[in-house]
Each structure stands twice: as C-alpha cells, then as structure tokens.
Amino acid sequence: MTTIINVPHSLEDKSFEQVLDQVAPLPLDEKIIVDTRHARWASPYGLTALLALAQSRAERPVLYVPEAENVSHYWSRMDFFKHAAELYEIQGRVKSTKAAETSVLLEVTSISKSDDVHDVVDKIQQRAQDALVKNLNLDAKITMRFTMALSEVCQNIVEHAGRGGWVAVQTYTWRVRLGGRKVVVIAVCDPGIGFRQSLESAPGFQKRERWDDGQALEETVMRGASRFRDPGRGQGLAGVRKFVGTWDGKLSIRSGTARIAVLPKGDWDEDEPLLEDLSYFPGAQVQITIPERVA
Amino acid sequence: MINHIDVSSMLRKSVCELYSNLVTRPTGAAVRCEIEQELDRIGDRALTVIDFSHVGLLDFSCADEIVAKLLLQYVSLDAPRREVYFLFRGISESHMDAIEAVLERHKLALVTQHADGGSRLVGIVDVDERSAWEIISHLGAGVSADVIEVADATGLSLERAERMLDTLWRRRLVIRHDNGYVAVGSATAPVEPMRLDA
Numbered sequence: 001m002t003t004i005i006n007v008p009h010s011l012e013d014k015s016f017e018q019v020l021d022q023v024a025p026l027p028l029d030e031k032i033i034v035d036t037r038h039a040r041w042a043s044p045y046g047l048t049a050l051l052a053l054a055q056s057r058a059e060r061p062v063l064y065v066p067e068a069e070n071v072s073h074y075w076s077r078m079d080f081f082k083h084a085a086e087l088y089e090i091q092g093r094v095k096s097t098k099a100a101e102t103s104v105l106l107e108v109t110s111i112s113k114s115d116d117v118h119d120v121v122d123k124i125q126q127r128a129q130d131a132l133v134k135n136l137n138l139d140a141k142i143t144m145r146f147t148m149a150l151s152e153v154c155q156n157i158v159e160h161a162g163r164g165g166w167v168a169v170q171t172y173t174w175r176v177r178l179g180g181r182k183v184v185v186i187a188v189c190d191p192g193i194g195f196r197q198s199l200e201s202a203p204g205f206q207k208r209e210r211w212d213d214g215q216a217l218e219e220t221v222m223r224g225a226s227r228f229r230d231p232g233r234g235q236g237l238a239g240v241r242k243f244v245g246t247w248d249g250k251l252s253i254r255s256g257t258a259r260i261a262v263l264p265k266g267d268w269d270e271d272e273p274l275l276e277d278l279s280y281f282p283g284a285q286v287q288i289t290i291p292e293r294v295a
Numbered sequence: 296m297i298n299h300i301d302v303s304s305m306l307r308k309s310v311c312e313l314y315s316n317l318v319t320r321p322t323g324a325a326v327r328c329e330i331e332q333e334l335d336r337i338g339d340r341a342l343t344v345i346d347f348s349h350v351g352l353l354d355f356s357c358a359d360e361i362v363a364k365l366l367l368q369y370v371s372l373d374a375p376r377r378e379v380y381f382l383f384r385g386i387s388e389s390h391m392d393a394i395e396a397v398l399e400r401h402k403l404a405l406v407t408q409h410a411d412g413g414s415r416l417v418g419i420v421d422v423d424e425r426s427a428w429e430i431i432s433h434l435g436a437g438v439s440a441d442v443i444e445v446a447d448a449t450g451l452s453l454e455r456a457e458r459m460l461d462t463l464w465r466r467r468l469v470i471r472h473d474n475g476y477v478a479v480g481s482a483t484a485p486v487e488p489m490r491l492d493a
Contacts, residue, residue, distance in 0.1 A: 114319040114320075114321045114322060115311075117318055117319050118311070118314055118316065118318060118319065118322070121316050121318050121352060122314075122316065125316075125351070125352070141388065141389070144352055144387070144388075144389035145389060145392065147316075147352055148352060148353075148354045148355070148389065148392070148393065151316075151318040151319070151352070151354040151356075152354055152355060152356065155318075155319055155320070155354075155356060158319070159320065233359075235355045235356070235359060235396055235397060235400055236354070236355050236356055238355075238396070239354075239355040239392070239393070239396055242396075
C-alpha cells in the first residue's frame with residue numbers, strides 16, 4: 001500500500017505537524033509519497049525536516065516536487081534537491097540553478113561528523129556579518145555568538161543523534177507575526193534517537209514516575225541534563241538559551257512527541273512553552289529565530 | 296620560566312592546518328592534549344601564557360575541553376599535577392562568553408591579560424580572595440606581598456589571610472615567590488621578567 005502525504009502550501013515548523021499527523025500512524029515500511037506539488041514556500045525547518053522524514057522511513061519514499069517554478073528554483077538554490085535525490089525517488093521536473101540566493105546564509109548541509117561542524121562554521125562566518133548587522137540591524141557582537149549557537153546545535157547531532165542530520169540558515173521576512181520584520185532562522189533536524197532516549201542511555205539512569213519526551217526536553221533544555229557524567233556536558237544548549245535571550249530570539253526544540261520553546265521577552269511570538277502529545281517523529285528538530293532590531 | 300603557547304598553532308598542529316575556529320569537543324580535546332604535551336616538556340614549575348589571539352571562534356564545548364579541563368588537571372585544592380600557572384591572553388569578548396560559562400560550571404577561576412598589560416581575575420572566587428588578589432596584583436610587576444601586608448590591607452586576621460593566600464596559590468592564581476606571593480599576570484609585565492626556576 002502507498003499513502004500520499006499532502007504537504008501544506010507554507011511549510012514551516014508549525015505546519016510540518018500536519019505532515020507528521022499523516023505519517024506517524026503509518027508503519028515504517030509503508031511506502032509514502034510526499035506531495036509538495038502545491039507548496040509555495042518552505043522555511044529552513046521545512047526543508048531540513050523533509051529530509052529527516054525520508055531518513056526515518058524504512059522504505060524509500062517518493063517526492064513530488066513543487067509545481068511552481070520559483071519554488072522549485074528556490075529549493076534547488078537551497079541544495080534541497082541535491083540531498084533529496086539520495087533519500088527520495090524524485091518525481092517531477094527539477095531545474096538545477098547556479099544563481100546565488102542572497103537570503104541564504106547556509107544551504108541545506110549534511111551534518112554527521114565533527115569536521116562538518118567546522119565546515120559550517122567557516123562557511124557561515126563569511127556571510128553572517130553582512131546579513132545580521134546590515135540587513136537585520138543587529139549589533140556586530142552578534143556574529144560570533146550566532147556562530148557559536150549554530151556550532152552547538154549542530155554538535156548535538158554529532159554527539160547525540162546516532163545518525164546524520166541537516167542544518168540550514170536563512171533570513172526572510174516574517175509577515176505573519178512581525179508585520180514584515182526580518183528574521184534569521186537556524187534549523188537543525190535529525191531523525192536520530194532523540195532527547196529522551198539519549199538521557200535514558202546515561203549510566204545509572206532511573207525512570208521517574210512521570211517520564212516522557214516533554215520531561216526529557218525540560219531536563220535537557222531548562223536544566224542542562226546530559227547523558228554524560230562529565231559535569232562539563234550540557235553547557236551548549238544552556239549557551240544557546242542565553243544567546244536567544246540576549247537577542248530577544250526564540251529557541252524551539254521538538255523531540256519525539258513534545259516540543260519545548262524558550263520564548264522571546266518581546267511580544268512577537270505567542271507560542272506555547274511546552275506542547276505534548278504531538279504526533280511522533282524521531283530525533284530532534286531545533287529552530288532558532290532571531291528578529292531584526294527595530295528602533 | 297615564562298612559556299608561551301599559541302592555541303591557534305596547537306589547533307593547526309593537532310587537528311587541521313586550515314582550521315582557525317575552536318569548535319566541537321573532539322577538536323578541543325585534541326588541542327588540550329597538544330598543550331599538555333607542551334607542558335610536559337617545560338618542567339615541573341612554570342608560568343605559561345595561553346594565547347588565544349589568533350583563534351576566531353571558541354564555542355562552549357571547546358572552552359570546556361581546553362580551558363576547564365586543563366585547569367582541572369593543574370589547578371586543584373587537593374593535589375595539583377604540577378606547579379604550573381596559566382595566564383590567558385588574547386581573549387575576545389565572545390571567547391569570554393564561553394570561558395565564563397565553563398568556569399562557572401566547574402567553579403574555576405583564571406587570570407586574563409589584556410593588550411595594555413592589565414590583568415583581570417575571572418571566574419568563581421569569593422569576595423575576600425578577589426580583594427586579596429587585586430591588592431597583590433596592584434603592587435606591580437614581580438613584587439611580592441607577604442601575609443602581613445595582605446592581612447593589613449584586607450582587614451583579615453593573619454591566620455585567615457594565610458589560609459586564603461594558600462587557597463589562591465593552590466588555585467594557581469598567585470605564585471609563591473621570595474617568601475611572599477606574586478599575582479599571576481603581574482609576573483609577566485615587561486618591567487622585570489621573573490624566573491620561577493631560579
């Protein structure tokens with residue numbers, strides 16, 4: 001049996017839940033067709049999550065590519081199809097393009113080892129200064145901190161996921177909530193073991209009375225827990241939390257059936273701090289959003 | 296003797312010729328091992344400048360591996376590995392974010408030196424320790440303070456001042472020299488280079 005998964009017109013972290021609601025009930029070895037023909041837009045989260053989705057399936061899925069040429073072009077420029085071709089049976093016409101996309105700070109990039117993190121950091125440093133300082137009016141101090149945060153969330157894949165994942169970084173105008181304010185978004189998605197299983201692998205781990213994905217996210221993100229006994233572990237996400245707090249940004253992490261969000265002080269986002277009982281998706285999906293500074 | 300270790304060179308030597316950023320835990324561990332090998336070559340009593348001037352980015356994982364784990368080996372209240380003192384140079388504001396976080400996590404402290412030669416104690420130290428360190432530091436290059444001077448200046452009893460100076464020495468924030476104490480940082484000022492192995 002083959003099931004068609006309809007991808008919403010606008011594919012970002014929230015709307016990707018619609019995709020997961022369709023996929024989660026299906027057996028892993030059931031063939032799926034991911035239908036993006038009607039997609040009009042995808043955030044870095046949407047693109048990296050689509051790749052993680054394909055990795056999570058036992059049977060190689062089919063991908064119907066977007067019909068709109070500008071969308072297909074854009075996904076090409078983000079290097080999405082380059083990676084998707086290894087994970088999906090692609091159906092539809094994909095035009096390759098060499099044109100640079102100025103809003104893209106980092107194309108969809110594979111992360112599976114420490115060297116990949118070095119490459120990402122080297123690459124983004126060259127582009128981040130202009131994008132963050134000139135386009136988003138942020139203080140020059142942000143560039144290094146932004147790269148540090150990116151490095152830490154990428155390392156989570158290498159250290160904890162148990163398999164490779166994806167990162168992408170882009171600036172765009174967030175029309176829905178910010179009335180046209182620009183944002184820079186980092187998305188890091190993997191289909192690995194996720195936060196709960198990672199903590200459960202800690203030596204001497206004992207399950208509490210209530211123990212689920214939401215608890216695991218709270219322990220890790222809010223209290224710095226780690227599967228390692230080394231007290232120096234767990235600082236990376238604490239540093240990322242501090243970084244988003246300093247720049248009025250937002251950090252959200254989804255793992256398993258829960259999603260935790262560190263919300264901005266400002267009123268530009270109305271998300272819930274913790275969402276539970278979501279459709280299951282393996283691994284961890286991280287999004288960091290930093291808004292443009294306005295006078 | 297004062298030694299100089301360029302962290303960027305250690306990175307290129309131990310990990311990759313092309314890298315200038317200290318990111319990821321394996322990178323940090325490799326760089327720390329390289330630094331430790333250097334320290335093994337320089338004897339049991341030394342003041343070592345750890346220079347970050349040519350390092351681009353330092354992330355939290357690398358700061359933990361390089362700075363915290365290095366200090367944990369050489370700076371201990373119980374039995375420090377050897378009498379090695381560290382002075383950190385070339386620390387940028389973004390480096391400091393990562394370094395302060397790991398010092399706090401492990402309750403450590405270190406001395407940084409700025410381009411103008413001024414030194415600063417960063418990390419976890421109590422008020423009396425900081426005050427004593429600053430008093431000794433302000434005495435100037437290579438000038439040592441004895442327990443009585445520190446007790447007078449801080450208003451502490453002799454016994455307490457002695458205990459506190461011993462703690463600062465064990466944490467390798469001051470150097471025992473000429474029956475007194477010299478602040479790490481002031482010992483490297485260009486006025487009068489100090490030889491620890493003399």
